[in-house]
Amino acid sequence: MSEDRAEMSEDGGESSSPSSAAKPRGCDVSVGGEYVSPSADQVLDNVLDNVLLFLRSRRDRNAASLVSKSWWRAEALTREELFIGNCYAVSPRRVTERFQRVRAVTLKGKPRFADFSLMPPNWGAHFAPWLAAMGDSYRALEKLCLKRMRVKDEDLEFLARSFPCFKELVLVCCDGFGTSGLAMVASKCRQLRVLDLTDDEVADDEVDWISCFPEGETSLESLIFDCVECPINFEALERLVTRSRSLKKLRLNRFVNIGQLYRLMIQAPQLTHLGTGSFGPSEIVAQGDQEPDYVSAFAACRSLVCLSGFREITSDYLPAIYPVSANLTSLNFSYANISAEQLIPIIRHCHKLQILWVLDSVCDEGLHVVAAACKDLLELRVFPVDAREDGEASVSDVGLLAISEGCRKLQSILYFCQRMTNAAVIAMSKNCPDLVVFRLCIMGRHRPDHITNEPMDEGFGAIVKNCKKLTRLAVSGLLTDRAFSYIGQYGKLVRTLSVAFAGDSDMGLKYVLEGCPRLQKLEIRDSPFGDSALHSGLHHYYNMRFLWMSSCKLTRQGCMEIAQELPRLVVEVINGNDEDEIKDDFGILYMYRSLEGPRSDAPRFVTIL
Template identity: 50%
Template sequence: MQKKTAYSFPDEILEHVFSFIQSDKDRNAASVVCKSWYEIERWCRRKVFVGNCYAVSPTMVIRRFPDIRSIELKGKPHFADFNLVPDGWGGYVLPWISKMAGAYPWLEEIRLKRMVVTDESLELVAKSFTNLQVLVLFSCEGFSTDGLAAIAAGCKNLRELDLRDSEVDDLSGHWLNHFPDTYTSLVSLNISCLGSDDVSFSALERLVGRCPNLRRLLLNREVPLDKIANLLSRAPQLIEFGTGTYAAELRSDVYSNLVEAFCNCKELKSLSGFWDAVPAYLPVIYSVCSRLTSLNLSYAPIQNPDLTKLVSQCPSLQRMLVLDYIEDSGLEVLASSCKDLQELRVFPSDPFGEEPNVSLTEKGLVAVSSGCPKLQSVLYFCRQMSNAALVTIAQNCPNFTRFRLCLLDPKIADYRTLQPLDVGFGAIVEHCKDLRRLSLSGLLTDCVFEYIGMHAKKLEMLSVAFAGESDLALHHVLSGCESLRKLEIMNCPFGDKALLANAAKLETMRSLWMS
């Protein structure tokens, strides 16, 4: 009988196979199969994501992955977006940049979120990573236009610069002039967070005009409406565009120029901006509405009649962000017009007002859940909710991966029955088997946490405020939600008992925030 011999694949074959594994989780799993796979995965890993910049040191990352091209770092927790993290908390990127400067001179992508980024950090980036192509600073702080000038002057291969929601100190509005005249590689530019003196419009015009591959341009609020047509005429190839201020005295020449400019943008699929929008100028975008897949009106104080008319022109929408001015009737139009909608975010126009200034209730969300069968992600601010509505929404949308309900009174009960909203949220976690993110709001007892622990097996992030009755609620979540990675708790009656009883679970989590 012939003896069987086991052969191992050559390293080159395994490296090629590993190149098709995109998920960090899957790559991590593959790396623990055996020592040879560990070494192969170690050397062929090109992207690294660090969800908590304090969970691992830069030295350990460099030793583990010596040949990466892209790194993504997250600093402060989610609550920093609501000014709930004290000054000086941390999240400094300079120690990371200092270590990577010597280890990864070939680095191509740096993506940072909620980190403190100084001008010194940016100057070191520009000096050390001459082949840098992507720099994303999302909700970062601590730097100025001087740091941006260093990036513009030093990163000659930069394709993407994204400053979304960052705080930038204005020391010179001429930082765009530091891009060399020979620089033409820009593909994506997001400067929507910058102030009035942070951008030289003439420099922006020149930059846009000499970058033929520019596909994404998000302007800051200070760019006036009458300048938009000129920019669009220089970049008709744009796929995503964010306007500046969308307010001006109605003038026929401005109107006709805008109509022509938008008509020439044959590839445009995403629009945002519209600060201080004047309804009279909204029809100029109608020519592109049928192609739009994303529309962000979260800064646009457009009232219901104009919003409703605009939404009805956008049958291909997959993503919609809007203020509550859309009201229930506008959401009903959205539900009947946009059958491909996958994500909806509705923000409050007057979150601190004691009396409602718009007619937005649970009815609008129920309508969208019924009319948009592809809906997967919801963020919804409103003043009232019922268990019956939540049960209906859960039954209509079993494919939810994200559901965040924010009631402006965080302790409010079912407005019909005056009962806690336990049953409604219980239906959400029971019917939506793929739910990854959940934010709870309203009057809630320990019962809803029992539902969550029982059904939400894929839940990765849970945000809770003013909910629960005892440590038992927290115990249900920590013991039952086996995929939980991030837990945010505010003003809940939870102590140390449940945490100590589930200490092993905490070792597998990325972050825990209790206040």
């Protein structure tokens, strides 16, 4: 908890006013025209302010703020970037009173399981209260990143009008707004450099937001809108790209076809990151017309290192990207249902590749080629074409083993499959000891090692034992309490743990809560853990950002006892049906620490104990 305590300490020291904070605190002064040397304390304060300006890591700054009350005040006065991992952990008023020179804010709302429809959509995480506070206090705000927040068009309009220096807006997994709000940002934020929309739900208000960017040369460096599910004015987009000479990142939605992509690439050969849109034709080429030379367009983009998109791919066009494959460090095929045969001619030239996202349609055969060609691979994600529990998956332990043998620099993996073995996971733990993130999702419930029929305990045990840098772990398959005892014994650096359909008894969770001192985020679904397991973490919950449990064996009384024992912990019980008020039965427990106590905007399907 020290990290968030440092960001939002309850130590109520005095805050310097903005006018006094604008001066160096150790500046020389004169009395009656005579020079007066600053005191030793003033000199030390000035030195401290200048030293703190060099601290960029928020963890370093948090640690510095805990040294003393004077360091706490100095750190607050020099912090320009603010990260808040839970919008309900602290009030906007407390933030703006303590930190007065903030220029960049990152704010997170709903927990991650909201991405999987495990939380009612109207749960909360409204941006409006935060925006109102920032509008009064942070007139110099330049950057804003929101994740899983509820953002309205009115919020975007207020933002566009309130911050004259605003330059960067990043919205990730947000909802509540539409193209009307985007139009306000485009038209009013004259210095806009970054507009990134990633996995957002954007309503189609039938507003031509692309046309709202000011005429003349723009400052745009990044424009990402691949999640916007409505047509755009392509002619306006083409003009915008043409007059954005600093544009480096462009990710298009599925309404941009490959012919239009060609026209944009001709105008912007300086691109380093490109999301291709649909990568398929949507217009019939007139008889006798010759299709553009897509290969030459890609070849002209010599700076291109990151390629994504391919949302409605036509495989006949894939050879167009061959010229850039040797230079790519990131390739995202997670929307492209391509086979191993189609992947191989591309991937065999990707010797610089560090990040690869694919669908399991590439099969184990495709992963073998990845392992042979991509020796510098750091991150791999393999998503399922069919995410049903009884669906057919085309990758298995064979593909995982190949990756572990060929990509020994791997640091992060997310792997969906239906069949796995302990031997393959153990091999990965030995071949890839630098793993920081290991997420193995065996989609069928309680599936054992498909060769030995044994639980997957030894595989996951080897991961936490041999991968000394591991901070994030997701477990699945048939697991007994032994697997959780391994996690508690060896997972001393694990900060995020996700558990699905696993465990024997309350002892499993007790091993984790008593053995993982760095644990910050714990997500559990459909597992047999009950009140006894929940109570075993009383000593640690104040040190965690949150605990999420859904479809487990908890009782309302057990949750109430936690709330009584830990008054600064917010304990929410949530009904999965957002129309019904909670009674004795509930589906979800969500607990998080907060300096402010229970929130005031809880809907009726949420009861705060």
